[in-house]
Amino acid sequence: MKYIFFFFLLFIYVSCAKPVELAQGTEGGNCYKNNTCDSGLMCFEKICVENMCFNVNCVNGFECNTETGKCDVLKDGFCVIDDDCKSPQRPICKNRICIADNPPECTSNNDCTNLERPICDNGVCIADNPPECTSNNDCTNLERPICDNGVCIADNQPECTSNSDCTDLERPICDNGVCIADDSPECTSNSDCTDLEKLICDKGVCIAEIADCIGLSFDNAVVDPEFIHVYHGYSGDYELSLEFYTQTHVGNYDLSIGENDNYAYCKQCVSVFIGSTNGEDEKVYFQEFGNMEITTGNAEEGSSAGNITNIKLIEVTIDFDTFKSTPVEGGGCIKIEMGSDSWSWNALCSDGDTRCNFDRIETCNLNHIWVETENCLASDKICNDSSGLPICN
Secondary structure (H helix, E strand, C coil): CHHHHHHHHHHHHHHHCCCCCCCCCCCCCECCCCCCCCCCEEEECCEEEECCCCCCCCCCCEECCCCCCCCCEECCCECCCHHHCCCCCCCEEECCEEECCCCCCCCCHHHCCCCCCCEEECCEEECCCCCCCCCHHHCCCCCCCEEECCEEECCCCCCCCCHHHCCCCCCCEEECCEEECCCCCCCCCHHHCCCCCCCEEECCEEECCCCCCEEECCCCCEECCCCCCEEEEEECCEEEEEEECCCCCCEEEECCCHHHHCCCCCCEEEEEEECHHHCCCCEEEEEEEEEEEEEEEEHHHCEEEEEEEEEEEEEEEEECCCCEEEECCCCCEEEECCCCCEEEEEECCCCCCEEEECCEEEEECCCCCEEEEEECCCCCHHHCCCCCCCCCC
16 A cells, blocks of 8 residues: 555656756757757757758759748749749749740750750750851840941941951941942043043043033144133133143143142133123133143143143132132033044244244244343334333334
8 A cells, every 4th residue: 555655656756846947959959039049950849959951052943941940832933743833934834844835946055956056045946156247237235236246246337447347249348447339430531431432530430531522623722822721712792711830841731730720829821711702791710620741842831732631621710819710600511522532732833933022022942942141132123112010023
């Protein structure tokens, strides 16, 4: 009986004794205040329990469930069945991956079995090193809108640095970094025209002949008695004037380039004047292009022979304060011809001819050149007239 009473007291003691309290953060113990536990454990309902995902890499698209400690949570985009695919763009579960209704050609390079297109790029198999662009249209980035050798570049880089960079046949010229059409003139003077059938340069184009102009053939030019550097020829009411303002010896002279393109500066000048005798107001025509050849003599000294070829004169106005010539808009034009497209003159002095050139008497020698022979005296009849200017009688 005493033994029964002893075990009864022992049972009462054990039942009423205070339970052993496990350390905080240990397995079975309370979680720390920040809901964490010791390494390898996880906080579940405020008690630290074993974390079965600890030091375990979840596979097949799963990740660790922080509530259960098991690998039972699918990563975004992975699936077991179609219902696991929540994105409307990828509603189909295939090989544990959510894909679109119209699946891409590839999801990795392994899907690209064509050796010419082995790279998977956004679901499409492409060549290994395709160019970024083949034209400017492929460059959609506004900061890099120019396609240069397969690469989209910024617009502030020049399209070209030389004509060789311009491969577009419609834009073969490099102008300040931009390829442009070749709108440069075919010619600027007759010398640029090498085609024997088109030897005349007219407004930047080589042509066969001067069209739509009045054709005039002048008589032989003679030296002006007062201005020995000026020659005159006539064709009805039209007066031809040749003027020379520099030593113009034997040679060829382009009448369209340099100082010869304006009456104010020309050294070899060809003009045609039409007076009011034919009922029209006076008009002036000045050389636009043509070639002058001095074959003998010195034109400025008043003894020369030569010809003018393929010359065109256009109507101009002349400011007699500056002598600058300005083309008349819509004005007429004249071409000088004699036989073909040339006109020649011979104003050579003859051996023994004498003239007075201001304060000296000059005599023409065998080479048709005026040479000084003696000074001109005021009492000499040969050097005096009513105007007071020295002339030869």
